[in-house]
Amino acid sequence: MRTSILAANWKMQKTVSEAVRFLEAFLPLVADADAVEVVIAPPFTALGRCGEELEGSNVKLASQNVNNEEKGAFTGEIAPAMLRDVGCSYAIVGHSERRALYGETDAFIAKKAGALLAAGLLPIVCVGELLDERESNRTFDVIGRQLAGSLAEVPVERASEVVIAYEPVWAIGTGKTATPEIAQEVHAFIREKLGEAFGSAGKDMRIQYGGSVKPENVYDLMAKPDIDGALVGGASLDPDSFAKIVQFEKQGVAQ
Ligand code: PEP
Secondary structure, three states, X not given: OOOOEEEEEOOOOOOHHHHHHHHHHHHHHOOOOOOOEEEEEOOHHHHHHHHHHHOOOOEEEEEOOOOXXXXXXXXXXXXXXXXXXXXXXXXXXXXXXXXXXXXXXXXXXXXXXXXXXHOOOEEEEEEOOOHHHHHOOOHHHHHHHHHHHHOOOOOHHHHHHOEEEEOOHHHOOOOOOOOHHHHHHHHHHHHHHHHHHHOOHHHHOEEEEEOOOOOOOXXXXXXXXXXXXXXXXXXXOOHHHHHHHHOHHHHOOOO
């Protein structure tokens, strides 16, 4: 049985005081959400304070990025142990914005995922196709290649700890969500690839969907058998909206 994981990716948004105000409103709203896992990924500057606010709560902390090195002359970078030190349980790696804007490759993402596991943190590894890749029927090739490359340093015995986020790039921040059927088709493909790579552990790996998830569409997406959660950008910035997403069961069928 895979526990659904709903994660907020705030990207480069919210000062420390804005993050604290969010948590003050949000935590009481989700205090009884014990059947799902809830994760917040603030910007680096707010991680420490959010870590303090989340102590003893049912919400976990994630970073939006990490470096694979342990320490040293890597100006501007943050090591896995530093994230643990401020209370992180997870780190997002390979987000499409980092792939597209900062040239991150599958090999670099693989090193980050491996370093996170070695340091006792759990990676959320993002994959997803561009619009032209979908339109030219290359979605499965692209996702297959990203998975093989980005998971290359995950040992089989640790695979079940890794979360995959399928985020079709054309659906991120555009208001265009993949239909639940389109998302499920790719999630089923990802599940098959995880099985080939990791055997039975692949069945336990959670696969989130990301791309314009909101309270109005989350229920139908989550109803699909291979969708085990959501990675949410825009709709996670508001405490009421993200709380509704966390409580997707209450949102009911197609609104
Ligand atoms: C994201 O960036 O991970 C994301 C899914 O953003 P949005 O929900 O705004 O599409």
